[in-house]
Structures are given as structure tokens and as C-alpha cells.
Amino acid sequence: NAGVTQTPKFQVLKTGQSMTLQCAQDMNHNSMYWYRQDPGMGLRLIYYSASEGTTDKGEVPNGYNVSRLNKREFSLRLESAAPSQTSVYFCASSEAGEAFFGPGTRLTVL
């Protein structure tokens, strides 16, 4: 039982490049989330998916897109990376009010 897994663990991009962050959970949870963590600002919600086939914007969605591929997988895509998107990205899933987080992806945009 791996919980929530994320790939890659680290990534360096140049401004304008695109990439997709992958997330999967094996707990059969309906809800999944993408957060970003920046120093001094805590974690902020980018997008969430309440169930398979649905996605909604969170607090800071600009510059991102998401896909809920199936119940297990929820991906985050940066179409044209900007230095302001340098951050640590966390995926999470939840059930019955309790959230579980992945180990994070550390992204640097030069």
C-alpha cells in the first residue's frame, strides 16, 4: 500500500518549457488535490477533483491545467513554465475528511 505517489521528485525547467507532474493514489479515494508550497506562504490549493471526471479551480490556478485520468490518477500540467512557478508541488487525496499527501515534486524554473 504505497499511499500517494508523485513523479518526478525533482525537475529543472527553462522558462517557456512544458511538463506534466504525475500523481497516483491506491486508497480508492474519490477526491484528489494539487497544492504548491512556498516559503512563508504555507500550502495553497491549485486545483482539486472531487470525483473521477470532475475538476475545479482552487486558490491559485493560473498557469496550470489538470486531468483526472481515472480514479487513481490526477496530473498537473504546466504549459509554459515561468520562474514564479518555482515551488514544491504536493498531490493529496482524501476520504471522510482526512487528507493524505504525497512526497512532493521540487520544481525549479530558470
Added chain:
Amino acid sequence: KQEVTQIPAALSVPEGENLVLNCSFTDSAIYNLQWFRQDPGKGLTSLLLIQSSQREQTSGRLNASLDKSSGRSTLYIAASQPGDSATYLCAVERGGYNKLIFGAGTRLAVHP
């Protein structure tokens, strides 16, 4: 807009002390409150979940209380150990779907 504040931002204590971490939120209409632990460079580990109908939860040396009317939660750590050194985050859920709003965290250092 819901805001979550954690005080203190950092705390350094000798091993064995009992300590209290504070979390306050501006909107009392919350569903759940969850406490997490984060080790450097790692993800978040869920410690305690307090659902809206509950007032406290306990797990081992940890006890968390919730007072919705005053907009406060406290995390009590008994007999602190060096292994408790980490950042502790509280998060409140508002608006359903378990969307969490986080505080900035309290960085705890327990020295031998």
C-alpha cells in the same frame, strides 16, 4: 476569506517539556481541522483529524482540541523528544470537498 494563523512561528525547547502549538482561523464555519507534521524535504504526515462535531482528538503523546466559536485549535505535545523536531501545520476545511486552507506552520526543535 478564511485565514489560518499559527503561533509561534518557531519554537526551541529542551527534551521532556510539554508544549502547546496554537492555530487560529478567522471563519468559524469550518467542517474539519487537521494537524500535520512535515519533516525537512518531505511530504506531510497526518497527525490528527478533528471533525466539526468533535472537540478533541488524542493519539499517543499528542492531543488536539478545537473551539470553533473562538476560532482556535491547540496541539499539545507531552514529554517532547528530539524526534518530534519538525514543522507542524494546521489546516481547516471549509466549503466541502476537503479543500484545505493551511497555516504557515510552527517549526519545532527539541534539543537533548
